[in-house]
Amino acid sequence: MSTPTAEAERARPAAAAASGARVEFRGLRRAFGATVALDGLDLSVEPGELMALLGPSGCGKTTALRVLAGFEHPDAGEVLLDGEDITGVPANRRDAGMVFQSYSLFPNLSARDNVAFGMRVRRVPAARRNARAAELLDLVGLPDHGDRFPHQMSGGQQQRVALARALALEPRVLLLDEPLSALDAKVRLSLREEIRRLQLSLGVTAVFVTHDQEEALSMADRVAVLNAGRLEQCAAPAELYERPATAFTASFIGTMNRLPGLLTGGGTVAVAGQKLPVDGDVPTAVRDVEVLIRPENVAVAAEPDGEAVVASASFLGAVTRVHAELAGVGTITADVPSRDAVDLAPGARVRIGLAERPVRVVPSASPAATPTEAAAATATAGAAAAGAAE
Amino acid sequence: MAAMTTSTIDRPARAAATRRRGRPRIWRGAVLALAACYFLIPLAASFVFTVHTPGQGVSFEAYTALLAADGFTDSLLLSLSLAAATIALALLLAVPALVAVRLGAPRLRPVVEVMCMLPLVVPPIALVTGVSTVLRWGPDQLSRTPLYQTFLAVQNEEFPLVLVLAYTVLALPFVYRSLDTGLRAVDVPTLVEAARNCGASWPYVVVRVLLPNLRAALAGAAFLTLALVLGEFTIASLLGFEPFAVWIVTISGSQARMSVAVSVLSLLITWALLLLLSRAGTAAATAAPSRDSSRTSRKEP
Numbered sequence: 001m002s003t004p005t006a007e008a009e010r011a012r013p014a015a016a017a018a019s020g021a022r023v024e025f026r027g028l029r030r031a032f033g034a035t036v037a038l039d040g041l042d043l044s045v046e047p048g049e050l051m052a053l054l055g056p057s058g059c060g061k062t063t064a065l066r067v068l069a070g071f072e073h074p075d076a077g078e079v080l081l082d083g084e085d086i087t088g089v090p091a092n093r094r095d096a097g098m099v100f101q102s103y104s105l106f107p108n109l110s111a112r113d114n115v116a117f118g119m120r121v122r123r124v125p126a127a128r129r130n131a132r133a134a135e136l137l138d139l140v141g142l143p144d145h146g147d148r149f150p151h152q153m154s155g156g157q158q159q160r161v162a163l164a165r166a167l168a169l170e171p172r173v174l175l176l177d178e179p180l181s182a183l184d185a186k187v188r189l190s191l192r193e194e195i196r197r198l199q200l201s202l203g204v205t206a207v208f209v210t211h212d213q214e215e216a217l218s219m220a221d222r223v224a225v226l227n228a229g230r231l232e233q234c235a236a237p238a239e240l241y242e243r244p245a246t247a248f249t250a251s252f253i254g255t256m257n258r259l260p261g262l263l264t265g266g267g268t269v270a271v272a273g274q275k276l277p278v279d280g281d282v283p284t285a286v287r288d289v290e291v292l293i294r295p296e297n298v299a300v301a302a303e304p305d306g307e308a309v310v311a312s313a314s315f316l317g318a319v320t321r322v323h324a325e326l327a328g329v330g331t332i333t334a335d336v337p338s339r340d341a342v343d344l345a346p347g348a349r350v351r352i353g354l355a356e357r358p359v360r361v362v363p364s365a366s367p368a369a370t371p372t373e374a375a376a377a378t379a380t381a382g383a384a385a386a387g388a389a390e
Numbered sequence: 391m392a393a394m395t396t397s398t399i400d401r402p403a404r405a406a407a408t409r410r411r412g413r414p415r416i417w418r419g420a421v422l423a424l425a426a427c428y429f430l431i432p433l434a435a436s437f438v439f440t441v442h443t444p445g446q447g448v449s450f451e452a453y454t455a456l457l458a459a460d461g462f463t464d465s466l467l468l469s470l471s472l473a474a475a476t477i478a479l480a481l482l483l484a485v486p487a488l489v490a491v492r493l494g495a496p497r498l499r500p501v502v503e504v505m506c507m508l509p510l511v512v513p514p515i516a517l518v519t520g521v522s523t524v525l526r527w528g529p530d531q532l533s534r535t536p537l538y539q540t541f542l543a544v545q546n547e548e549f550p551l552v553l554v555l556a557y558t559v560l561a562l563p564f565v566y567r568s569l570d571t572g573l574r575a576v577d578v579p580t581l582v583e584a585a586r587n588c589g590a591s592w593p594y595v596v597v598r599v600l601l602p603n604l605r606a607a608l609a610g611a612a613f614l615t616l617a618l619v620l621g622e623f624t625i626a627s628l629l630g631f632e633p634f635a636v637w638i639v640t641i642s643g644s645q646a647r648m649s650v651a652v653s654v655l656s657l658l659i660t661w662a663l664l665l666l667l668s669r670a671g672t673a674a675a676t677a678a679p680s681r682d683s684s685r686t687s688r689k690e691p
Contacts, residue, residue: 071583091586102577104584108602118588162584169589 020047020205021082021172023068028077030063030229037063038074039229045173045222050199050206051234052220054213056252060229061209062177068207069175070094081172097166098175101182103158105150111137111161112146118169136164139198156187163195167202174199174206180215192219213253217241225249241294243280247362250292255321257298257333261291261361269361272329272352273307279358289361297355298334300324302343306351308332313344324350433654440651452651459648465637466659471549472633473619476557477612480565483558484611488569489600492578506566509559514624521556522629550631557619564614572607576600613667620660 023045030038037060045051053061066072068079070091078087086094105114112133113120119129137146140160150158159179166174176195180188196219199206210216216223217237224234225248232252233245244250250258261271267282268275271291283289300310300322308326320341322334332352336344344350440452456462484506491498509517528541544551581603585595601608623635632640634656642649 069583069587071586091583092589092591094587096587098584098587100580100584102580104577104580106581106584106599106603107576108605117585117590121589121594165584165588 020049020203022047022080023051023173023205023207024080024083025064025068026078026080028064028067028074028079030060030067030072030074036229038067038077041077041226041229041231043224043231043234045205045207047205048203049221050196050208050219052208052210052216052223053226054210054216054223054252055226055232057211059226061211061226063229064226065175065177065207065209068173069096069098095169095171096173096175097169097171098177099159099162099166099179101178103150103155103162103182105158105161105165107150109149110146111142111148111150111153114150114161115164115168117165122169132168133164136168137161139167140164140194154187155183156191159183159191160194163198167198167204171204174204176206176208178209178211181210181212188215195219217253225252227252243360244292247290247292250360250362255295255333257293257295258290259293259329259332260364261289263287263289263361269359271359272326272332272354274354276354276356277358279360283361283363286363288364290364292360292362293354295321295333295335297357298332299353299355300334300336300341300344300350301353302348303351304349306349308350308352310344310346310348310350312346313341315341320344322350324352326352433657436650436654440647440654452647453655455648456651456655459641459645459652461632461637461641462652465632465634466656468549468632469620469634472553472557473616475549475551475554476561476619477615479554479558480561480615481608481611484562484565484569485601485604485608486596488566488573489578489596492573493582503566503570506562508563510563514560514622515628517556517559518625518628521552521625525552525629545629547631550626550629552629553626553631553633556625557615557622560622560625561611561615561618564618565611568610568614569604569607572604572610575607576603609667613664616663616667617660620656 025041025043028038028041029036035058037058039060041060041064043051043064053064055061063072067074070086070089074087078085080086081095105111106117109117112130115133115136116124116129119132124132134143134146137143140163142157142160142164145153145157145161148157150161153161159182162179179195180192183191192215195208208216208220217240220237222234222236223240225232225240227248233240233249235243235245240249240253244253244256247258250256259271261269263278263282263286264270264275267278269278269289269291271293276291296319300308308324311323311325311331313323314321315338316335318338319335320338322336322341322344324332324334326332334352441448441450443449487502491502525541525545529538532538532541544555578600581599582595585599590598619633621635622633623639626633627636627639638649638652638656641652
């Protein structure tokens with residue numbers, strides 16, 4: 001994960017106070033025929049904050065952004081900008097700059113004219129708008145590209161110009177609709193740092209839609225996880241990772257083991273032959289729970305009389321991801337330092353150890369929270385993580 | 391030695407490959423020559439007919455007498471003004487409609503396509519029969535209403551608006567095809583949203599964003615409409631008007647040489663205008679490449 005520059009971090013509070021606006025979604029609902037894209041979404045974004053909307057395809061994150069931009073009208077609910085209801089305000093009067101997934105530069109205009117487009121609409125004198133466009137192109141690292149047309153620039157350069165165009169009118173909120181998804185990995189990485197640096201230095205409130213959790217966790221102040229049009233959890237990246245509030249968030253963010261456990265009273269849970277303290281709320285109505293444990297909190301050691309068997313091991317560089325079958329529990333995923341994973345070949349008997357630290361528990365979805373399903377959930381989360389890492 | 395052996399073996403293979411590469415070029419040349427003959431021989435023959443009189447030698451009198459010929463300038467100007475009006479009306483109708491369908495009701499696209507293509511299957515003779523029936527019926531039925539004057543106005547001989555209406559219908563399939571191709575090449579919804587997001591009103595979006603990016607398609611539509619109007623004979627003739635094509639036929643009976651000279655000249659004028667439109671379209675296309683090429687990802691420096 002990358003971190004924004006320290007300089008930008010220092011610049012943030014003053015700048016944030018200068019231009020960031022507070023954004024609020026209140027009970028947003030939007031349906032397309034029988035498909036409900038937003039189902040009573042409540043969310044607020046603080047001034048100067050970068051909020052990532054994260055979720056699987058069809059969860060409503062883009063719809064929420066489009067409602068904020070004014071391109072979609074909600075069936076119910078309202079959107080507030082600094083407390084002012086802008087639900088009925090047309091898109092061209094919303095004071096929101098947007099960067100689209102598909103670059104969206106005007107093909108017939110040069111980079112400079114693209115950046116100056118909004119100022120031209122507002123009849124800013126030519127000399128002033130050209131100077132401002134040059135300043136913004138400089139800001140996004142393209143000072144010599146003003147005369148180039150979109151087809152003469154790379155995808156990353158086009159997206160930088162789009163960012164400059166979105167910032168040209170000093171918007172109160174910056175909207176980013178998967179702006180990096182069409183770029184290759186290297187450009188994506190550099191541009192996301194660039195976006196974060198700019199957002200922090202300008203202090204503009206930003207809403208960033210992405211399906212890439214690595215992107216969301218690395219860039220955002222807070223991440224809102226959406227599922228089926230509803231907000232699952234909104235929290236800082238570290239909290240989201242360490243303390244997922246729902247089973248969905250736990251499965252969706254990173255890789256998570258969901259192991260069957262039994263509450264034993266006194267705020268502890270028995271899982272995989274160990275007793276661990278429960279972190280957060282302890283369900284009172286049920287005893288059967290799912291225990292959420294990250295792979296890095298699972299230790300695996302080769303032992304001839306170990307209770308588990310290695311099913312597969314994948315070398316990922318610094319760590320090796322090991323899937324082990326444990327009788328009565330199911331598949332457990334562990335991230336083992338690669339230097340300690342030499343003996344963990346498929347078929348090897350191993351001993352499993354869970355880190356002695358508080359764990360999150362969620363009520364079992366159904367008696368069906370069987371080891372097989374837990375393994376499937378783990379596999380899904382693993383696939384999502386692998387996709388994010390691409 | 392090995393190199394020599396390889397070279398010896400390769401030589402016939404290379405020769406065969408060269409022969410194979412040479413064949414398509416010969417065929418291509420032959421086909422092009424045949425097509426050129428098909429188009430150019432009648433033109434050349436027409437030209438020779440207009441300038442050469444057996445026993446009298448070469449004379450350009452047929453061309454020099456054109457400007458002074460009765461009706462030449464009037465009919466040519468009428469055709470050009472009809473073409474301009476038809477292009478304007480067809481684009482005014484088609485551009486907003488197609489953009490609206492693309493943005494707001496993509497499901498209606500097949501319906502609009504069928505409607506626009508309909509004139510292709512209705513022969514002009516059927517169209518003109520219907521139009522003349524209405525024009526005859528109208529004055530009788532509407533003589534006591536304000537519409538009576540409208541019926542007279544659309545048949546004004548100096549500028550028969552009824553021809554513009556009929557030609558617009560005839561041009562609709564070509565205009566539709568050209569614009570549809572242009573709209574497919576541009577990511578219209580995203581461009582519109584980007585412009586709206588920058589504060590642009592709807593008229594501003596259409597004039598400053600969509601039309602400049604559709605210039606090639608607009609030029610294509612205008613190109614085809616112009617060609618259609620300049621060459622249209624049936625409707626104008628049957629409705630009793632005399633644009634350029636009708637005038638050529640009229641004088642062909644009395645002045646055969648001049649009528650052919652006019653045909654040759656009209657072809658050249660049409661080509662010149664088409665070339666002009668085509669160049670405008672090409673320039674626009676160079677400045678605004680298609681969606682695919684605009685997404686070409688070059689290496690980040």
